[in-house]
Amino acid sequence: MEEKVTNMVYDLIIRNARLKDHGPSADIGIKDGNIRNIGNIKDTVPKDREINAEHNLVIPGFVNSHTHLDKADLLSKMKPSQFGGTLEENRRLIREFKENYTIAGIKERAGRVIREMAKEGITAIRTQVDVDPTAELLPLKAICELRKEYVHIVDIEICAFPQEGVFKQGARELLEQALNDGADLLGGLPLVEKTEKEQKEHIDVLFEIAKNYDVELEVQIDESNNPEDFMLPYLVEKTINEGYEGRVSATHCISLSKVDNKTASGVIKRVKEAGINVIVTPSCNLITGFPEIRGSRSYNSITRVRDLVENGVNVAIGTDNIRDIFYPLGNGSMIREMHVLATATRMSRVEDVVHIFDMASLNGAKILNLDYGVDVGRQADLLITGSTTKRGVISSREIIPYVVKNGRVVSQT
Numbered sequence: 001m002e003e004k005v006t007n008m009v010y011d012l013i014i015r016n017a018r019l020k021d022h023g024p025s026a027d028i029g030i031k032d033g034n035i036r037n038i039g040n041i042k043d044t045v046p047k048d049r050e051i052n053a054e055h056n057l058v059i060p061g062f063v064n065s066h067t068h069l070d071k072a073d074l075l076s077k078m079k080p081s082q083f084g085g086t087l088e089e090n091r092r093l094i095r096e097f098k099e100n101y102t103i104a105g106i107k108e109r110a111g112r113v114i115r116e117m118a119k120e121g122i123t124a125i126r127t128q129v130d131v132d133p134t135a136e137l138l139p140l141k142a143i144c145e146l147r148k149e150y151v152h153i154v155d156i157e158i159c160a161f162p163q164e165g166v167f168k169q170g171a172r173e174l175l176e177q178a179l180n181d182g183a184d185l186l187g188g189l190p191l192v193e194k195t196e197k198e199q200k201e202h203i204d205v206l207f208e209i210a211k212n213y214d215v216e217l218e219v220q221i222d223e224s225n226n227p228e229d230f231m232l233p234y235l236v237e238k239t240i241n242e243g244y245e246g247r248v249s250a251t252h253c254i255s256l257s258k259v260d261n262k263t264a265s266g267v268i269k270r271v272k273e274a275g276i277n278v279i280v281t282p283s284c285n286l287i288t289g290f291p292e293i294r295g296s297r298s299y300n301s302i303t304r305v306r307d308l309v310e311n312g313v314n315v316a317i318g319t320d321n322i323r324d325i326f327y328p329l330g331n332g333s334m335i336r337e338m339h340v341l342a343t344a345t346r347m348s349r350v351e352d353v354v355h356i357f358d359m360a361s362l363n364g365a366k367i368l369n370l371d372y373g374v375d376v377g378r379q380a381d382l383l384i385t386g387s388t389t390k391r392g393v394i395s396s397r398e399i400i401p402y403v404v405k406n407g408r409v410v411s412q413t
């Protein structure tokens with residue numbers, strides 16, 4: 001194997017790449033989309049296949065573990081009077097938009113946002129896509145087409161998301177159809193149902209469908225910033241009872257921050273036992289506070305990230321909504337999300353910053369089953385940053401000088 005590597009002509013060589021904070025620099029040789037060599041590479045390649053990282057940090061690509069591409073940039077279609085509505089008003093508004101969706105319209109908005117994300121260093125995305133009696137399968141069709149068209153710059157995983165619940169006439173059949181038509185996994189939103197009993201039944205239905213189709217589940221849970229919504233314990237017990245350990249992600253989990261330490265600690269232990277991934281969407285979580293529940297405390301806006309990490313739970317970061325009804329300020333930058341997370345959770349120690357980078361990349365890659373890392377043999381999805389330390393990247397102006405996807409430079413800033 002060694003011999004072969006020495007004689008190999010690389011597709012790309014990154015020179016003087018710093019592999020970790022304050023560590024030494026090395027060259028990275030890439031061939032056929034994989035990292036083949038890290039060290040002092042004597043081989044030469046034509047100038048246009050070589051990048052000098054100038055001793056800046058080279059890190060794995062960002063994985064945006066939770067976003068909504070089908071709704072992305074709806075802001076460009078909204079009137080100012082439509083901003084800042086209550087949860088109910090927002091849901092009505094999104095239904096109106098969806099009634100007028102076209103495949104070309106969705107692709108135009110979502111395609112633009114995919115290109116922006118690629119430039120920001122996102123090399124893989126898990127997107128939720130609305131599947132419900134209003135939109136039916138139109139958004140799914142649009143995002144499936146985009147997934148093919150952008151396969152060279154980003155991996156896209158599609159989660160069929162019941163924005164209008166699972167009990168409406170035809171809702172369940174549409175979710176099942178979506179799993180036949182290109183969706184990779186099933187999403188959930190218990191909060192959309194009216195009573196606690198129905199919210200639990202919503203979760204039951206999700207497991208029935210997921211098990212039938214043998215797909216993973218990602219459930220958006222406890223995201224209202226209302227501490228009385230605490231459905232996570234039910235999701236955890238259900239995961240264990242159904243034997244679905246390691247196949248479920250819980251996104252948001254805000255209420256976990258509000259309950260007392262003893263309760264939280266017990267639930268976190270069970271989250272770990274259930275092998276549930278927790279996905280946080282920091283900036284979007286912070287802004288969530290619908291007018292009807294403004295009495296709720298604002299400090300419980302982000303889940304207990306530090307406690308989850310310390311208990312060995314796989315925590316990943318998503319940007320959530322990008323410039324749409326639910327979050328007009330979303331911009332799709334993982335550096336910004338890391339910054340907000342570090343700030344809101346006071347995670348600023350050196351080891352915290354390392355964890356936060358893992359959340360923005362390796363931990364998400366684990367969820368999406370991608371082979372990420374700056375190691376020989378792994379997928380060459382790499383970012384050449386403009387800083388020598390991770391902390392430097394977080395506090396930077398959010399510019400990624402080079403984005404490499406499958407060994408090809410897809411963005412240069």
Ligand SMILES: [Zn+2]
Nearest residue numbers: 067220320321
């Ligand atoms: Zn979301």
